[in-house]
Amino acid sequence: MLDAAAAVFAAKGIASSSVTDIAEAAQLTKGAVYSNFASKDELILALMDEQVSQRLADAIKAFEMVPDLNVAVQAIGHSLVAAIHADGTWQNLLFEYIGLARRDAEMREELARRRRENRAAVARQITRLAEARGVELPLSAEELTVTILAISNGLAMEGGIEPAAVPDDLFARLMALILGPALEAE
Structure with missing residues (x-):
């Protein structure tokens, strides 16, 4: 998940990235991301x-x-x-x-x-x-x-x-x- 987040943030920047983007990149649900990180x-x-x-x-x-x-x-x-x-x-x-x-x-x-x-x-x-x-x-x-x-x-x-x-x-x-x-x- 951290690798996917790093890739998304690197490509789009922090402000333009969403938890949905990270979940998609990690091939997870948004809920799975939120179960590990509050925000x-x-x-x-x-x-x-x-x-x-x-x-x-x-x-x-x-x-x-x-x-x-x-x-x-x-x-x-x-x-x-x-x-x-x-x-x-x-x-x-x-x-x-x-x-x-x-x-x-x-x-x-x-x-x-x-x-x-x-x-x-x-x-x-x-x-x-x-x-x-x-x-x-x-x-x-x-x-x-x-x-x-x-x-x-x-x-x-x-x-x-x-x-x-x-x-x-x-x-x-x-x-x-x-x-x-x-x-x-x-």
């Missing part, structure tokens, strides 16, 4: 949660596979930018949903709640990885998480408009600037 918004948010979880898992894997911290940060950066270039659909949906939520208090509140949960999950992993490597972070894990998300979303936006504007190593270079002292101590 189209809940379905979109589930897609976003799935994407965040997958990107976090990919980043952790890239980081843990490389013993050298500098190389690990570059591996994460390349992984993230490759994901941005490979499939902009998820970013487009996030940006569209943010635009819709800015005008709807209930949507905005639920999006904010989920983003807080996602940021907390990322911050926990940053803390765990920093402690495992004995690295002193230049910002709190929470602040570093917000910074990473802001930069990656900004790069995704720019890359979605003009892919050549976002070189494959740009995110890694930015992280190296932010993490500079921690990387030098390694």
Whole structure:
């Protein structure tokens, strides 16, 4: 169902898609969709949660596979930018949903709640990885998480408009600037 929803949203956008469209694409009834998700918004948010979880898992894997911290940060950066270039659909949906939520208090509140949960999950992993490597972070894990998300979303936006504007190593270079002292101590 999530795959069908992602395909429908990618083709038509969030605002122009309906639960009926998603049910048809998934070869289900509308009732079957509603038995799993209370609304189209809940379905979109589930897609976003799935994407965040997958990107976090990919980043952790890239980081843990490389013993050298500098190389690990570059591996994460390349992984993230490759994901941005490979499939902009998820970013487009996030940006569209943010635009819709800015005008709807209930949507905005639920999006904010989920983003807080996602940021907390990322911050926990940053803390765990920093402690495992004995690295002193230049910002709190929470602040570093917000910074990473802001930069990656900004790069995704720019890359979605003009892919050549976002070189494959740009995110890694930015992280190296932010993490500079921690990387030098390694």
